Amino acid sequence: xxxxxxxxxxxxxxxxxxxxxxxxxxxxxxxxxxxxxxxxxxxxxxxxxxxxxxxxxxxxxxxxxxxxxxxxxxxxxxxxxxxxxxxxxxxxxxxxxxxxxxxxxxxxxxxxxxxxxxxxxxxxxxxxxxxxxxxxxxxxxxxxxxxxxxxxxxxxxxxxxxxxxxxxxxxxxxxxxxxxxxxxxxxxxxxxxxxxxxxxxxxxxxxxxxxxxxxxxxxxxxxxxxxxxxxxxxxxxxxxxxxxxxxxxxxxxxxxxxxxxxxxxxxxxxxxxxxxxxxxxxxxxxxxxxxxxxxxxxxxxxxxxxxxxxxxxxxxxxxxxxxxxxxxxxxxxxxxxxxxxxxxxxxxxxxxxxxxxxxxxxxxxxxxxxxxxxxxxxxxxxxxxxxxxxxxxxxxxxxxxxxxxxxxxxxxxxxxxxxxxxxxxxxxxxxxxxxxxxxxxxxxxxxxxxxxxxxxxxxxxxxxxxxxxxxxxxxxxxxxxxxxxxxxxxxxxxxxxxxxxxxxxxxxxx
Ligand code: HEM
Numbered sequence: 059x060x061x062x063x064x065x066x067x068x069x070x071x072x073x074x075x076x077x078x079x080x081x082x083x084x085x086x087x088x089x090x091x092x093x094x095x096x097x098x099x100x101x102x103x104x105x106x107x108x109x110x111x112x113x114x115x116x117x118x119x120x121x122x123x124x125x126x127x128x129x130x131x132x133x134x135x136x137x138x139x140x141x142x143x144x145x146x147x148x149x150x151x152x153x154x155x156x157x158x159x160x161x162x163x164x165x166x167x168x169x170x171x172x173x174x175x176x177x178x179x180x181x182x183x184x185x186x187x188x189x190x191x192x193x194x195x196x197x198x199x200x201x202x203x204x205x206x207x208x209x210x211x212x213x214x215x216x217x218x219x220x221x222x223x224x225x226x227x228x229x230x231x232x233x234x235x236x237x238x239x240x241x242x243x244x245x246x247x248x249x250x251x252x253x254x255x256x257x258x259x260x261x262x263x264x265x266x267x268x269x270x271x272x273x274x275x276x277x278x279x280x281x282x283x284x285x286x287x288x289x290x291x292x293x294x295x296x297x298x299x300x301x302x303x304x305x306x307x308x309x310x311x312x313x314x315x316x317x318x319x320x321x322x323x324x325x326x327x328x329x330x331x332x333x334x335x336x337x338x339x340x341x342x343x344x345x346x347x348x349x350x351x352x353x354x355x356x357x358x359x360x361x362x363x364x365x366x367x368x369x370x371x372x373x374x375x376x377x378x379x380x381x382x383x384x385x386x387x388x389x390x391x392x393x394x395x396x397x398x399x400x401x402x403x404x405x406x407x408x409x410x411x412x413x414x415x416x417x418x419x420x421x422x423x424x425x426x427x428x429x430x431x432x433x434x435x436x437x438x439x440x441x442x443x444x445x446x447x448x449x450x451x452x453x454x455x456x457x458x459x460x461x462x463x464x465x466x467x468x469x470x471x472x473x474x475x476x477x478x479x480x481x482x483x484x485x486x487x488x489x490x491x492x493x494x495x496x497x498x499x500x501x502x503x504x505x506x507x508x509x510x511x512x513x514x515x516x517x518x519x520x521x522x523x524x525x526x527x528x529x530x531x532x533x534x535x536x537x538x539x540x541x542x543x544x545x546x547x548x549x550x551x552x553x554x555x556x557x558x559x560x561x562x563x564x565x566x567x568x
Contacts, residue, residue, distance in 0.1 A: 060515060065515050066262040066534035084493065086524065087500045089168070093159055094410040096175045098475055100155020101405065103183045105468045107147030111190045113464045115140040124450045129378050129442050134263040139193040145276050146210065147186040149393050150244075152401070153284050154182065154213065157221055157237070159408055164291070165234065167223020174220060178213045185209035199262040203255040211248040212354035217241060232304045236287030239311060243279025247272055263282030277320060277388050282365075283311070285396055286331050296403060297355045298343030299336045306334035324369040328362075337362045349406070349414050349557065351421035354399040359397065360428065364391025367435065379442025383435045390431045390460060398424050398467050406474050413480050413556055416474035423466040430459030478503070480555035485547040490539045493521045497546065504549060511545050512537035 075081060119132045119140055158178070162169045169175060178315040185206035192202040218241050225233075254268040264272070290302045310330035317323035330337060337359055364387045371384035402420045406412040414420070433456035441449035479501060497504045498516070509516050513531055516522070532539040 059387070065519060068098055068530045068534035069515060069519070069523055069526060070531065075267045075525045076523050081525070084496070084524070087496060090174055091410060091499060093169065094408065096172060097155050097159040097181070098409055099176075099179050100151050101409070101471065102475065103104060103179065104151035104155065105472060107143045107186055107190075108464060109468050111143035111186075111194075112140060112148055113144070113461055115194075116144065117457040117461045121454045124441070124453040124457075127441070127447070127450045129382070133305050134192040134525045135196060135261075138264060138269065139190045140215070141273065142193075143190050144389065145200075145273070145281070148191070149281060150433075151182060151186075152397060153240075153281070154178065154217055155419070156288075156408070157217065157241075157284075159235075161221040161237070162223050163439075163539070165223055165226040166229050167226060168222050170223065174216055175358065178216050178220070181209040182213045185213075196262050200258040203258055203262075204252075207248070207252045207255045211245075214241070214244045214248045215258070215494045220462055228552040232302060232307055233287045233291040236283045236290060236307065237312070239314075240282070240284030240287060243275060243283060247275040247280050250275060261477075262546065264380055267370035273385070274321075275318070277385070278324065281388075281393055284312065285393065286310075286335070288400075289335055289337075289396075292400060292404065293335060293337070293358065295346065296344050296400070297358060298341035300339060301340050302336065303334045306330050310334055322373040325366065325373055328366050328369045332362050332366070335362075346403070349425070350403045350417050353421055354403060354424070355396055357424045358397040361392050361395030364388070364395060364431065366437075368392060371439075377439075379439040382442065383438040386431065386438070387435045390427065391435065394427055394464075395424070395431075398463070401467075401475075402470060405471065409475060411482060412477065413473055415470050415477060417436065419466050422472070423463045426459050426466070427463035430461075430463060433459065464499060478553060481553040482555050483550065484554075484558065484560065484561075485551050486548045488543060488550055490532065490543060491527055493524060494526050494528055494531045495524045497528070498522060501549070501553070507545050507549055508542060511542050515543065 070529060075255055115136060119136055122132050123129055158175050188202045188209075189206040192199040218238075221241075230238075250268065250272045254264045254272060259265065290307070290380045293299050294301060307330075310333075313323050313327035313330060317327050341355075345352075347354065368384045368387035368391065371380050371387060373378060374384075398420070401419075402414050406414045433452050437446075437449040437452040437456070440446040481501065494508070494513075494516075497508070499522075506517055513535055515531070515535060528542055529539050532542050
């Protein structure tokens with residue numbers, strides 16, 4: 059044990075204090091940091107699948123299809139590899155990561171097992187990579203696809219277990235029922251996928267009939283209710299909308315259940331869902347736009363327009379051009395639109411209170427995405443049906459616009475993740491009465507800095523007592539407390555959040 063490692067008496071005493079029953083415990087930053095690291099891993103995996111296996115392959119597919127003027131000119135394994143990487147690899151990873159991070163908290167509990175959260179991450183990322191690579195290289199899919207489907211199914215089951223802390227249903231609200239309906243949809247999708255790949259197909263292609271069923275479930279039974287549920291949670295606060303109507307949401311959910319086998323009912327479900335969210339009603343309070351592009355609320359509303367377009371096109375016809383346009387109105391217009399607008403507003407705060415790298419890139423990526431999606435959805439049916447041959451020339455433009463949007467979004471979030479954690483307090487708040495544990499757990503680089511300043515015990519200790527103040531730690535080693543406070547203050551000035559710097563400058567005066 060660390061306590062026995064020849065640590066100073068003050069440390070031993072602090073460990074004893076920590077162990078005392080009934081001791082008033084200060085907020086421990088460590089669990090939140092661990093959870094944020096897990097979320098960061100899901101987001102990083104999602105971004106990777108979005109850019110490389112997802113979008114680059116999608117753009118390649120569309121450019122090939124357009125140059126040959128034929129929707130079937132690209133090998134089916136490439137189309138399916140793209141779809142799987144985007145829908146499950148990117149959107150799935152974002153949804154699972156965010157759900158593990160926030161659902162247990164919203165439901166008044168804790169994630170059941172952070173270790174299982176990491177196992178889920180490894181299984182999910184491994185399964186998506188396995189499925190993608192064996193499909194693209196057309197080798198080993200006979201064993202890899204059933205294995206990947208089993209791994210994804212296991213993650214879907216673990217997701218439900220992880221996000222139901224004991225007693226959770228008693229605290230369920232509208233958003234929880236919608237999100238759980240979506241998780242059930244994910245489970246159904248995974249079961250259909252398992253059926254599609256077992257026994258393994260002769261070639262690395264899922265037969266069209268069952269593939270379309272699976273995509274229909276992934277889009278409408280999984281992604282739609284989950285994004286709708288999270289919208290019911292976030293949008294009233296972020297966009298200043300009124301409280302969602304639970305009665306209308308129930309009607310919309312019923313229409314969704316009926317619409318899964320009868321897609322002509324889906325537009326009615328979408329309209330009722332939009333009405334229940336009051337997405338097109340005037341805001342009752344100003345939107346929360348700090349730290350991001352102030353126009354993002356309009357893009358959120360536009361995403362719901364794309365959702366309605368997707369449902370209408372899907373109800374209209376199953377011809378490849380219209381089905382493709384409907385699918386991308388959903389995936390690019392609705393899903394990517396929502397993630398590109400809400401993600402930059404909420405993710406930095408979830409990821410250990412970071413700041414978004416660039417607010418301007420949010421607006422640019424959303425404008426590019428909208429232009430690309432409009433061209434794609436508008437011209438794909440015309441090109442595929444042979445109504446307007448020149449429409450083939452527009453599709454590569456849509457692909458390049460969407461690619462640019464994706465790259466800017468991914469760059470923005472990756473840079474946000476890679477930038478060192480900002481400090482959200484002023485140098486005068488750096489005090490010797492604060493605990494050593496808090497400094498080191500909240501800002502891990504302070505460990506090295508404090509060791510260099512003379513706290514040699516930190517080098518040996520495997521654990522830090524939670525109640526040991528900086529002053530006690532300094533006295534225990536015979537170090538001047540100022541020798542610790544000064545480098546700490548310099549560190550926190552360097553790391554100060556951009557949002558606080560203007561206040562600091564104002565305080566400093568002209
Ligand atoms: C740069 C943007 C994108 C391009 C250029 C692109 C291109 C394509 C192309 C050419 C196809 C095959 C033909 C068709 O269905 O129209 C396709 C199918 C598909 N795409 Fe995309 N796509 C993009 C973004 C996305 C996104 C963001 C998602 C999901 C979040 C997505 C999900 C799918 C799915 C599920 C399929 C059907 C796969 C299958 O049949 O198994 N795509 N995409």
